[in-house]
Amino acid sequence: MSSSNKLSTDDKLLLAAIDLIAEKGYNGVSTQEIAGSAGFSEKTLFRRFGSKQNLLETAFDRYHYAEEMTKLFNEEQIVWDLHSDLQLISRTYHEIMNRNRKMIMISIKEEGNLPGFREKTQKHPRQLLGILTNYFNTMHEKGKLIPTDPELQALSFMMMNFGAFMNNLDSDENYPTVSLEAFIMESVQTFTRALTP
Numbered sequence: 245m246s247s248s249n250k251l252s253t254d255d256k257l258l259l260a261a262i263d264l265i266a267e268k269g270y271n272g273v274s275t276q277e278i279a280g281s282a283g284f285s286e287k288t289l290f291r292r293f294g295s296k297q298n299l300l301e302t303a304f305d306r307y308h309y310a311e312e313m314t315k316l317f318n319e320e321q322i323v324w325d326l327h328s329d330l331q332l333i334s335r336t337y338h339e340i341m342n343r344n345r346k347m348i349m350i351s352i353k354e355e356g357n358l359p360g361f362r363e364k365t366q367k368h369p370r371q372l373l374g375i376l377t378n379y380f381n382t383m384h385e386k387g388k389l390i391p392t393d394p395e396l397q398a399l400s401f402m403m404m405n406f407g408a409f410m411n412n413l414d415s416d417e418n419y420p421t422v423s424l425e426a427f428i429m430e431s432v433q434t435f436t437r438a439l440t441p
Contacts, residue, residue: 257282317375
């Protein structure tokens with residue numbers, strides 16, 4: 245675990261919070277327990293984050309997907325080919341969501357228990373919707389997409405991938421004959437056929 249030594253104090257506290265809250269629930273774990281698990285005092289946790297809810301919300305901001313998805317576009321990994329781009333976006337989305345399974349489970353379990361938490365968890369999907377809407381708009385302007393409602397297509401693409409992720413959240417056994425890779429390939433192919441002029 246030498247890589248954990250390279251983590252900052254904040255990251256250690258955030259990851260400890262995610263692990264413990266996923267295991268015991270938000271109300272089932274104390275700030276003292278989170279701090280101790282990360283190797284720090286409760287005083288350090290409060291000095292850096294102020295409250296347990298702020299700690300959890302910061303974890304969502306730090307480890308969720310909007311920033312990484314934005315990088316796909318900023319680092320010019322998008323090649324403006326619908327099929328290639330949607331495969332990259334879909335694979336990146338699933339990679340991040342699967343890496344953050346514990347956080348997603350926390351958001352589902354705790355959404356109604358924490359004031360303002362729902363708004364916080366919706367921030368990243370809304371950002372992704374904006375990114376994809378802009379992408380579909382640009383693809384239409386380049387003549388590579390049929391006239392369509394770009395926001396509706398972006399939402400459809402997101403919901404399709406979110407549904408696939410949620411189906412496998414607890415287990416991969418719901419549809420054992422369909423792999424995630426096969427789903428990505430087929431769904432992107434269908435989307436591409438439908439939207440290509």
